[in-house]
Amino acid sequence: MRLPGLRRFARWRHARLALQLPLLLLALFVIVDGLTGRQLAPRNVATTSVWLHYRGLVVLALAFVGNAFCAACPLMLVRGPSRALKRLVGREWRWPRALRSKALVIVLMLAFFFAYEAFALWSSPWLTAYLVIGYFLAALAVDVLFPAGTFCKHVCPLGSFNFALSHTSPTRVAALDPDVCRRCEHKPCLHGRVSDHQERRAAIEQRGLPVEGARRAAFVPLSEVVAPNGRGHFPGCETDLFVPEMTSTMDCTLCLNCVRACPYDNVGLTVRPPWREPLQAAWRRRGYVGVAVLAVVLLWAGVMNAVAMIPPYFAAAEAVAAFLGTRQEWLVLGVLFTAVTLGGGALTLLSFALGSLAAGVREGPAALLQRWGSVAMILAVGFWTAHYLFHFLTGALTIVPVFQHFFEYRGFAVETNWRLAQLVPSRWLFFVGATVASAYGVLAMVIAGARALRDFGPARGVLAMWPVGLFALLVTVAQVLVLAQPMEMRGTLLGPLP
Ligand code: SF4
Numbered sequence: 001m002r003l004p005g006l007r008r009f010a011r012w013r014h015a016r017l018a019l020q021l022p023l024l025l026l027a028l029f030v031i032v033d034g035l036t037g038r039q040l041a042p043r044n045v046a047t048t049s050v051w052l053h054y055r056g057l058v059v060l061a062l063a064f065v066g067n068a069f070c071a072a073c074p075l076m077l078v079r080g081p082s083r084a085l086k087r088l089v090g091r092e093w094r095w096p097r098a099l100r101s102k103a104l105v106i107v108l109m110l111a112f113f114f115a116y117e118a119f120a121l122w123s124s125p126w127l128t129a130y131l132v133i134g135y136f137l138a139a140l141a142v143d144v145l146f147p148a149g150t151f152c153k154h155v156c157p158l159g160s161f162n163f164a165l166s167h168t169s170p171t172r173v174a175a176l177d178p179d180v181c182r183r184c185e186h187k188p189c190l191h192g193r194v195s196d197h198q199e200r201r202a203a204i205e206q207r208g209l210p211v212e213g214a215r216r217a218a219f220v221p222l223s224e225v226v227a228p229n230g231r232g233h234f235p236g237c238e239t240d241l242f243v244p245e246m247t248s249t250m251d252c253t254l255c256l257n258c259v260r261a262c263p264y265d266n267v268g269l270t271v272r273p274p275w276r277e278p279l280q281a282a283w284r285r286r287g288y289v290g291v292a293v294l295a296v297v298l299l300w301a302g303v304m305n306a307v308a309m310i311p312p313y314f315a316a317a318e319a320v321a322a323f324l325g326t327r328q329e330w331l332v333l334g335v336l337f338t339a340v341t342l343g344g345g346a347l348t349l350l351s352f353a354l355g356s357l358a359a360g361v362r363e364g365p366a367a368l369l370q371r372w373g374s375v376a377m378i379l380a381v382g383f384w385t386a387h388y389l390f391h392f393l394t395g396a397l398t399i400v401p402v403f404q405h406f407f408e409y410r411g412f413a414v415e416t417n418w419r420l421a422q423l424v425p426s427r428w429l430f431f432v433g434a435t436v437a438s439a440y441g442v443l444a445m446v447i448a449g450a451r452a453l454r455d456f457g458p459a460r461g462v463l464a465m466w467p468v469g470l471f472a473l474l475v476t477v478a479q480v481l482v483l484a485q486p487m488e489m490r491g492t493l494l495g496p497l498p
């Protein structure tokens, strides 16, 4: 926030909208080209921008900045129509307690990963367009019926993917001076802020129903606001994070509402080393076990997602099909998907259990996940980053010709240059992917060692670190071996550059 202009921009009332509009425009291009353009994946804006560029830029942003894509998410622009529909519906429901863990998100995420392979989403512009439309409709429906922030926190698989992978991101939102927070009476970063009664009434009216945000908003007269950033209603944190007590980026959409709502200009986007959060008991306020289960699921679904693109998978699929006597691809995929996810999950828990047992502690699955879950999360971050970077680097420059083609196809005098495709030569791809996966693998091993020493002390910790450290090493080696296989060049038209 000390970077020139950044604090001023973040406190500007329309900062988030300014970030969302470019992605909304991209979503419109995706829908139009997906539904009306050529149904050839490498030549369509829908398939290339979503499956090559968006995913690649998401992991790059998570690695070098933070959860920038939730910050710029255009889905939350449904807020305008949802307010009007809220008035029509006339009431708002509380999100069911039973769904407040990460269980629903995990189920939706697995369904998405399965559908991605089963329906070959990366190769279908029209399905990709309908996926985007479906996403907007789902966000609208949840936003109409439930309090703001429900979709991001409890439903959106993409959001939870970003929350999870930001475990090692180099930034996080934090209170700058704890003493200021201690003296702060109304906690506007959480509840929101208005400067007078009239603004409060207007905010409630604008929001449709008096049960959410605006009614809870604190009155803070403008004269008390440090570095005032305008009048009106400044909403607080929609995912119920209280900045001074935040220990994790889990559920933080980086919307920066808290920055704008804090009357004392006491919230910053601060820099941290990637090991800071894994070393703390960071998820304790965010449904700890559910988040750790999400980490394990992401790790093995990530492995499955990459394995489905390499030759050994096709051999395994043939063997399973012959064994089951079926040619139904979805069935074979389902069997392999379940085997890898459950088998990998069991292996993960076994190594965690051996780690604790080596220190003389017998623990149940929940306690094991709480203690060691970060190790799985770091391995997941490494592999998803390596995998998505692979696709991004093989087709990053195609964004130029597909947009040229979009206009050429519709009769504009534009010449498409299809020679633009890869960002780096093919021979670099393995090196880049293996370096990324290995770097995160080393971090996972270091965290395994550090947690063992911290939790069990030097004498027992030195024993406990080995099973989990070895698990991290073996998973990293397996990931590098997967990356070394020839992969399907999904979403690219040209063959690889030498
Ligand atoms: S971050 Fe700002 S609004 Fe939140 S408690 Fe601290 S001073 Fe108050």
Ligand code: SF4
Pocket (backbone or CB within 6 Å): 173, 236, 237, 238, 239, 240, 241, 243, 251, 252, 253, 254, 255, 256, 257, 258, 259
């Ligand atoms: S308001 Fe909540 S979700 Fe938004 S940046 Fe602040 S802590 Fe994160």
